[in-house]
Amino acid sequence: RTQSLRKTIAKRMQKALKDKIKKLVARQKKRIEQIKKHIHSSDKHAKPFAQLYRYNITYDSLKTSLKELEKLLKEPDIHESLDVVRRFLRKTQRLGMSLNYQESNTRMMLKFRGGLYRRARRKRLPKIIGARNELNKGQRIARKIERDLDKFFPSPKPYMNKNDRKLMQRYRNLQRRLRSEARKLQRNMQQMNKRLPVFRPGMQRNMKGALRQMRRATRRLGAKEPRSAYGHQQHAISKLSKLRKALRQSLQRQQGKQGQKPGQKGNRSGSGQRMGNRRQNEVKIPKPGDHKAPKALRQDILDAMKEKVPKRYRERVRRYYEKLVE
Known part of the structure; x- marks a missing residue:
């Protein structure tokens, strides 16, 4: 409800400030082009290890946000553009923190590991630093856009x-x-x-x-x-x-x-025990020296295997029963 009212007042304000908006939008478009270059460069630096840390997904998301921002500025919708810029900045902050962590972790590993591992890490370090620096440059320009859009509107009260x-x-x-x-x-x-x-x-x-x-x-x-x-x-x-x-x-x-009984740990043993508890018939328990389980026990296990098991545990339970009947 507040958002709906906010948009109504914003449209009224934008109509009154039409000429100023044109100049504002033109300035931000130039900045967006600069941000695109920095994000592309950061993405290029991060390419060798992007999939390993899922950075490629974040870079795609950042590029999508910039396209959305361009579209909103064409309309122009200043308030929605401001929201998109802020979301973009939050994403860059999270990615920046992750790259900082990778840098510190790589530096630490260089002290304790040697050989091929160390050489690989030494090669990766400049790429991590390059990706982070380019990201920071794009982030600084995005903050300028945020400040411009945020300061643009005067108090909404007169409108x-x-x-x-x-x-x-x-x-x-x-x-x-x-x-x-x-x-x-x-x-x-x-x-x-x-x-x-x-x-x-x-x-x-x-x-x-x-x-x-x-x-x-x-x-x-x-x-x-x-x-x-x-x-x-x-x-x-x-x-x-x-x-x-x-x-x-x-x-x-x-x-x-x-759902667990005392002594049970995790779903694997719990699933097996619950299946065993479903059987009510008495079964002869094999002695420790027996090479094979008694026929009655093997048959009981095979019957239990036919009962339905949650899909995620079927393979585990199957292997468990196979071991029992060997």
Whole structure:
């Protein structure tokens, strides 16, 4: 809802600032061409080891973002262009961190390894540094685009009509209620954690971060600044999504532990034992000195093999039973 209102006001502002937008777009197009060259050069440096670390996927994503940015500037849609630039910058930051890690890791390995391994690493190091430096150059230009687009629009208040102001007030009240519900959830989590520490520190940090962003969104809506409010709302959604994912993973781990018996480890032994438990008939157990399992046991195992097993475990279970009947 905030995004819809934000776009409506932005279009009104863009219409009033048409001539300025033309100059702004022309300047950013030149910068995009420069960024393309740096990203291409960075990609070229990273080619020898790109697939190993999946960098090729990130470089493709960066190039796609630049195409999307060019398309939006042609329309022109300044607000959406700003969002794309920020996503582009987040991707370059993650890739830059990964390249920095590869550089430090390679330097460390050069101290402890020798021979062919060391020569290969020594050859790779300049390529890693080159890829990172070119990426940083493109990133610096992208930050200039972000600053230009962000500073371009003045305050949206003069472009708001009476209906816009009413909507802003309604969204502010709704945001406040959502934050109140989130605070109740946080208190419940804290109380449960006192009795049994089931919520990890990362979950609590995400909850706290979401509440902080929701508070800021409420303030921005009160100040009649939909663009800034929308940004805080997106950050809050991101934090809550991470919390939900962590809770689901924690629940799955707990369910997995409850499905195991004492002494069982992992799905492999658990699957085999559960299949064995399905058989109710008594079977003679072979003595340690017997070379072959008794006929009754072999037949029972063969029958058990016919029962359905989850697809991901079929090959493991098949090999397990084959060993038993040898």
